[in-house]
Amino acid sequence: MVTPFGHDVPLWEAGEDVKRAANITRYMQWLKREKGLNFQTRDDLWQWSVDHLEDFWASLWEYFHIQASSPYSAVLLERKMPGAKWFSGATLNYAEHVFRNATSSRPALLFRSERHAMVEVSWSELQQKVASIAQSLRAMGVQRGDRVVAYMPNIPETLMAFLACASMGATWSSCSPDFGTNSVIDRFKQIEPKVLFAVDGYQYGGKTFDRRPIIAELQQSLPTLEKTVLVPYLFADAQSAVEDLSNAVTWQELLKQPSEIVFEQVPFDHPLWVLYSSGTTGLPKAIVQGHGGILLEHLKSLTLDMDLKPQDRFFWFTTTGWMM
Template sequence: MQTVTEGTLLWEPSEEFRERANLTRYMRWLREERGLSFEDYHELWRWSVESLEDFWGSLWEYCGVLHDGSYERVLAERTMPGARWFEGTRLNYAEHIFRKGSPQRSALVHASELRPLGQESWGELESRVASLAAGLRELGVGRGDRVVAYLPNIPEAIEAFLACASIGAIWSSCSPDFGVGSVVDRFRQIEPKVLLAVDGYRYGGRDYDRMEVVARIEREIPSLEKTVLLPYLGERPDVARLGNAMGWEELLASGEGAPLTFERVPFDHPLWVLYSSGTTGLPKAIVQGHGGILLEHLKQIELQMDLGEDDRFFWFTTTGWMMWNIVVAGLLSGAAALLYDGNPGYPDMYALWRFAGETGMTHFGTSAAYITACMKAGIEPGRELELPRLRAIGSTGSPLPPEGFAWAYEHVRRDHWLFSTSGGTDLCTAFVGGCPLLPVRAGELQCRALGAKVEAFDEEGNPLVDEVGELVITEPMPSMPLYLWGDESGERYRESYFSMYPGVWRHGDWIKIKKSGSCVIYGRSDSTINRGGVRMGTAEIYSAVESVPEVLDSLVVDVQRPDGTAYMPLFVVLREGVDLTAEIETEIKRRIREYCSPRHVPDEILAVPEIPKTLNGKRLEVPVKRILSGTPPEKAASRDALANPRSLDVFVELARREES
């Protein structure tokens, strides 16, 4: 594979690619309808963040938002937190989903380890959403009631969400691989009326029965009035094992034949509740509204991701990650949403790439970790499979190293648009990411998203260019949380995002904004390694460490000891059958010294069976750092929020060793 470094040019859009882009059409519309002309994307971005009302007002009109009522001002109060948008209007997120798809065309294309490849037309989707909405009304669900889902990434989850949204109910979901404590910690906060759940799921060829978990969720959330059970692992819903439960088909039948209607609600009416990762303390229950999410997703899907009616859009995700919500948003463009439930590496690392070929996928979205895993496995999808329609690959979840960019262009497809994105659950979007009009350079995110005034700040709040700083957002965005559930005073909201720079959203990532307008993310700012006054994001260290062929995964922390000295251990997961030899340690240190700095060579390298990760696959840097600093493990991390809870044991033992 070719050697590339950060900033290496890998792709440029052709004139044809640029001309057909939705963003080009939008810029043409601005010129013809508003008399606004922009030289390039970066000039357009500056206008979008300096003239917020003009930008978001233009998007409202350009996208033809369906609504009742009228607004006097786009942004009634330009403050954070507390910005008020499009006051006086009423709309419904779900209503916009069904504007473009013709009844016979595919809306959902899906497969899983339990189900073969299948399709659902727009007409079928509309019928099922209508039946579910009527069935939920029969259960007494109405505007403002909460419906929670313990469902995998299958069509029924999208149908149920759209049904909830259509009647003004509030949705929240967790993936069935979440443990009972993690689910209860999330759902109990919002006092749901109805639980939608599966009996189990299959992952990596193994079946996982979840009936006892569902029963415990019922018992531990007293507000629940009804459980609706979907037989996914079994053939029939075993409702007798639960409390007040009914089968999925029974719910559908109770609303069969009902027309699909939409309850238009105020712009800031809650649409769903998402959650922070919950690695420490009770997860934040993040409430986002119909209008703000609609506008943000229309912008993200159509302009930044360039989706249209002929596309087939995929992102590998579960219902417990905000990227599932982005997959749903893909339907706003009229594109078909592609769903896959199962282990992406089973039966081999080609599983998702085969799915891409079989479905005619145009946009392949995944995590940086998955791309790196494909690279490490040495697979070559472009050579082994037919991927004729693939034109874009999206990456998120963590920084994608330059080597990952290079692998995608060399071993998947040379002529495609690879966009790396960064954002978060907190706004349910990417505020740094892709643009179909800009070149792709290794290790870089192409641009800041329209309407997102992202800046890099130093500790005093001064903006930086070409230097690493705190990622902040200095102007409000419509999809910012309305509030955190149960946080009546707003204190937790302000403390979470606005305590470091009052009136400015601090996101918790390190970012470098280059003079060219492109960006580089360096990992979480609260897990940054500071050695000898030189700060470095952990992503840079991981890029160096994991370039060593024997290393599959890694985690690094910088621990301040009580005597004032620092201890920087590096933990590595090695390939099966490989031991940590002096030669491997020397090579790891050499690459860190060369690729990062001599200051960031670890004090000790330790082999561990696995790296602790959240259910969404993110490394638990901060909890591990706290454990090694002496924090009791039960206070450092909630094991229910981990994908691999036992992985913490080795760090607890190490902390005991340090104490002795």
């Protein structure tokens, strides 16, 4: 449908069958049944969520069955910004919720790139590798609250490294490998990382880009860095590249330690990751987001706004340098 600019006419509206089966409809039915709240439209629900912040977010906590090792004492202590503190007293772990509905009937991850055919990663493989990486990071001295950074593209290894950090309460941050040296240093140097995950290069539009020289520069420019993990992507011989770096190991070395996954219980606002502003006015500004807030926002956004269901597949075209 084509409409004149400025006319308030929807381009598309879901049919009644779609509306009845939508996740947000089920949530509204749950609110009516469990809380006595009867909303006729999505706009009514939205208005309630704005006017009754604490009740809305508490309902999401209950509706999505958030697993917390200790309960919260208050949803929101005080309505002020900055300084709002949500779900005080609660301890949980973001990564634990990623794996709680793992299944053998569907893959956890599908990956394909210019250089690689389609790869399926099962939930069991994902969990095993995340557990091994976390154990290796502990052996490197990484503890809860330490910063681990990645100079990596959107590949399975990046997700595995992030989930390993999240599982142990370390704080994650990433830049895309198309970033130049100074752009990466401007971001990572602010948060004093202990470990760097880095890809040896990438391919885009049929062209290959060797990133090994930049990795060496990053090592020299990040004084708090204690270890680098080199992930092979362009080059098969990762060992020789590691020998040219200081305090570096290959990705495969991290996977040699079989381990059971352990989910460190952290406060609701414990830093999950650090993102950055674009840096158009001075240095990029570091933005910290916590386990609990991101968990609730992901559940709300993906389930209620995007209507994702267990049988669906989700793809978002972006890099590791942007929050999408």
